[in-house]
Amino acid sequence: MRILKIALPVLILLAAQGCVEKNKDNFDRTAMLTNLGNNIIAPAYTTLASTTLALQNQANAFIASPGVASLDSLKQSYINAYVKYQAVEIYDFTPSQYMRNSFNSFPADTNQINDNIVSGVYDLNTANNIPAKGFPALDYLLYSKTAAEVVALFATDANAAKRKQYLADIVSELNTKAAAASAGWSGDYLNTFIQASGTDVGSSTGMLVNDLSMELERNRRERVGNSLGYVGIVSGGAISPYSLEAFYAMYSKELLIENLQQMKTLYQGGTGTGFDDYLNQIGADYNGTPLATEITNQFDKTILAAQNIPVDYATALTTNKPQMETLFLEIKRLVVLVKVDMSSNLGVVINYADNDGD
Amino acid sequence: MKKSLLLLSAFAFILSFQSCKKEGYDVPSTYNFSNVDYSGQKTRLQMISALVTEVRKGTVAGTVLNAQLLKNMYSNTGNPFTNDTLNTSGKQLKDKTFATEQSVLEAWLDGAAAASLNNGNTATNGNSGILTNGNSRYLVDENGLEYKEAVEKGLQGGLIYYQITAVYLSEDKIGAQVAIADRQHHWDEAFGYYGVPVDYPANTTGLVHVGKYCNDRNALLSNGTTTMNAFLKGRAAIDNGDDETVTEQVAIIRENIEKGWAGTAVHYINGALADLSNAGARHHQLSEGYFIIKSLRYNPGKKITDTQIQTLLGYFGTNFYNVSETDLQAAKNLLSTIYGFEAVKDQL
Numbered sequence: 267m268r269i270l271k272i273a274l275p276v277l278i279l280l281a282a283q284g285c286v287e288k289n290k291d292n293f294d295r296t297a298m299l300t301n302l303g304n305n306i307i308a309p310a311y312t313t314l315a316s317t318t319l320a321l322q323n324q325a326n327a328f329i330a331s332p333g334v335a336s337l338d339s340l341k342q343s344y345i346n347a348y349v350k351y352q353a354v355e356i357y358d359f360t361p362s363q364y365m366r367n368s369f370n371s372f373p374a375d376t377n378q379i380n381d382n383i384v385s386g387v388y389d390l391n392t393a394n395n396i397p398a399k400g401f402p403a404l405d406y407l408l409y410s411k412t413a414a415e416v417v418a419l420f421a422t423d424a425n426a427a428k429r430k431q432y433l434a435d436i437v438s439e440l441n442t443k444a445a446a447a448s449a450g451w452s453g454d455y456l457n458t459f460i461q462a463s464g465t466d467v468g469s470s471t472g473m474l475v476n477d478l479s480m481e482l483e484r485n486r487r488e489r490v491g492n493s494l495g496y497v498g499i500v501s502g503g504a505i506s507p508y509s510l511e512a513f514y515a516m517y518s519k520e521l522l523i524e525n526l527q528q529m530k531t532l533y534q535g536g537t538g539t540g541f542d543d544y545l546n547q548i549g550a551d552y553n554g555t556p557l558a559t560e561i562t563n564q565f566d567k568t569i570l571a572a573q574n575i576p577v578d579y580a581t582a583l584t585t586n587k588p589q590m591e592t593l594f595l596e597i598k599r600l601v602v603l604v605k606v607d608m609s610s611n612l613g614v615v616i617n618y619a620d621n622d623g624d
Numbered sequence: 625m626k627k628s629l630l631l632l633s634a635f636a637f638i639l640s641f642q643s644c645k646k647e648g649y650d651v652p653s654t655y656n657f658s659n660v661d662y663s664g665q666k667t668r669l670q671m672i673s674a675l676v677t678e679v680r681k682g683t684v685a686g687t688v689l690n691a692q693l694l695k696n697m698y699s700n701t702g703n704p705f706t707n708d709t710l711n712t713s714g715k716q717l718k719d720k721t722f723a724t725e726q727s728v729l730e731a732w733l734d735g736a737a738a739a740s741l742n743n744g745n746t747a748t749n750g751n752s753g754i755l756t757n758g759n760s761r762y763l764v765d766e767n768g769l770e771y772k773e774a775v776e777k778g779l780q781g782g783l784i785y786y787q788i789t790a791v792y793l794s795e796d797k798i799g800a801q802v803a804i805a806d807r808q809h810h811w812d813e814a815f816g817y818y819g820v821p822v823d824y825p826a827n828t829t830g831l832v833h834v835g836k837y838c839n840d841r842n843a844l845l846s847n848g849t850t851t852m853n854a855f856l857k858g859r860a861a862i863d864n865g866d867d868e869t870v871t872e873q874v875a876i877i878r879e880n881i882e883k884g885w886a887g888t889a890v891h892y893i894n895g896a897l898a899d900l901s902n903a904g905a906r907h908h909q910l911s912e913g914y915f916i917i918k919s920l921r922y923n924p925g926k927k928i929t930d931t932q933i934q935t936l937l938g939y940f941g942t943n944f945y946n947v948s949e950t951d952l953q954a955a956k957n958l959l960s961t962i963y964g965f966e967a968v969k970d971q972l
Binding site: 468500617 | 749758900906945948949950971
């Protein structure tokens with residue numbers, strides 16, 4: 267232990283020198299950030315904002331005239347917005363920081379939702395209401411009963427008027443925040459993002475690698491692991507279908523696949539320059555194969571594992587559990603490649619979940 | 625940024641080995657002076673750790689805490705510690721805690737014991753119980769405040785931070801009129817409470833309590849290294865009757881411990897913001913930040929005003945279930961403005 271403590275400063279110094287050499291690479295990070303910002307990130311927010319606006323319009327139509335047809339249109343716009351949201355959940359930059367907390371904290375707290383509706387008194391900004399709003403709350407409100415029953419809850423139920431108000435409030439927050447994020451990314455922030463072209467803490471490259479790693483860990487833990495009964499990476503046993511994203515809509519699988527594909531798009535920079543080009547440029551190696559190829563392949567394996575499950579994930583937890591376990595393990599491998607191998611090759615410090623251990 | 629920091633710290637590392645002779649006397653690079661003694665402080669730091677460990681047991685489902693035992697550990701009554709050297713040390717935590725906080729701390733100990741009866745239940749708004757984050761378990765009260773942090777940060781603030789900044793570095797304890805042996809001893813006692821090894825920052829083994837948290841901010845704020853250098857310089861100045869330098873070093877220590885302590889509050893606010901949707905992680909980190917901010921008032925050289933402390937505590941509110949992102953951003957921004965953390969506030 268003592269030797270380790272003495273060796274550590276030396277190692278840090280050596281590592282620093284390693285970074286100096288690595289940063290001699292002539293990879294054009296500014297060009298990569300220009301591509302990612304202009305062609306991938308900012309357009310994703312524009313798309314999200316247009317889908318949340320459509321969602322708000324459909325919600326207003328449903329509130330004005332609750333019926334099976336207007337509910338169906340609302341559900342379609344909801345699914346569309348939820349899918350498009352997957353493309354932005356990864357990013358935690360200034361214009362959209364902490365967005366996932368207000369948009370997608372699942373599973374929904376259904377007791378809190380019902381309490382809020384019945385009381386009619388709530389502040390959606392408080393911590394306690396985070397799992398009572400956003401897409402998960404809409405999932406519960408629109409899908410937890412048959413279409414006819416949902417319509418009745420909004421049309422004839424004793425709390426119908428309050429429920430309509432709650433729906434309007436939730437959808438309004440989604441649309442307002444999506445519009446603000448979209449405006450933020452379309453404006454000056456894009457330049458700020460491109461100009462922060464280093465690899466240190468706070469640089470855009472540093473933040474993107476952290477965001478990629480963090481979102482992959484969220485997929486492993488919250489989109490798959492929790493439902494399988496994992497605590498951390500240790501299996502706790504009991505399955506928990508309610509923990510799945512979009513549990514009531516039975517749309518967990520489609521959302522996860524979309525999320526993974528969007529992350530792969532970011533990694534590859536779409537058709538332009540991305541992290542794979544960066545890793546190739548600096549000659550990053552993984553046991554004799556290029557690390558860039560290894561990560562691309564692992565993205566494909568993980569997406570395939572997600573697609574291979576033939577039924578919705580809640581059903582799969584009982585009928586196809588080994589395949590769900592495989593999916594968990596493939597995401598876990600992808601996490602390690604990004605969090606450890608990619609970050610160390612790029613000289614990026616992983617600084618999220620900086621836990622003091624107490 | 626990171627490279628230059630590393631280079632700087634390497635320079636500081638080398639420089640720290642070279643004794644400074646500017647004052648006409650040597651300032652050693654480690655806390656090795658004649659007749660140094662802070663065994664009483666080491667004992668109390670161990671007592672705090674032991675008490676916190678006992679409170680932490682209340683997170684295990686089915687383990688009920690004994691309120692009397694907790695209070696006996698606090699006042700060292702009736703041989704409450706498993707480590708008998710603590711029992712027979714003649715030292716205790718209670719009489720060194722800021723006077724009006726002693727009953728507050730005992731109320732938290734009573735509360736922890738009562739709430740431990742509910743450690744099989746998930747805590748909700750209005751009900752004490754357990755919140756989790758992965759494998760971590762936190763026992764919180766009906767407003768979501770964590771008992772362990774109320775006790776740990778309560779003592780780190782209300783005892784350690786208070787004793788260093790307000791008691792042992794006071795004019796009464798280390799002023800020019802005090803006999804030199806007493807001055808030296810009081811200075812050593814302040815250093816002993818800080819909780820860093822004698823050869824910090826070259827060596828970071830054995831960091832505890834306030835010294836540990838201050839060290840966690842050192843890479844960004846240089847607060848830990850600056851504090852250590854001031855402790856060294858001040859003790860050498862006392863040894864050589866250089867009163868002016870002693871006074872200067874007191875101000876530097878007060879300023880930099882406060883910087884490290886306040887920076888730690890920003891660190892936990894950042895954590896709570898990132899984990900706002902995860903109740904366990906959120907309430908743990910809110911509790912850390914809240915009780916640190918509460919204790920900033922003890923430092924007589926503090927940069928923050930009492931009104932600002934009240935404003936900050938107001939952002940947390942009395943019920944952590946009702947805290948919002950806006951509240952926490954406001955708290956973070958206010959702290960960053962007061963302490964000049966603007967450039968590093970997102971990295972803290």
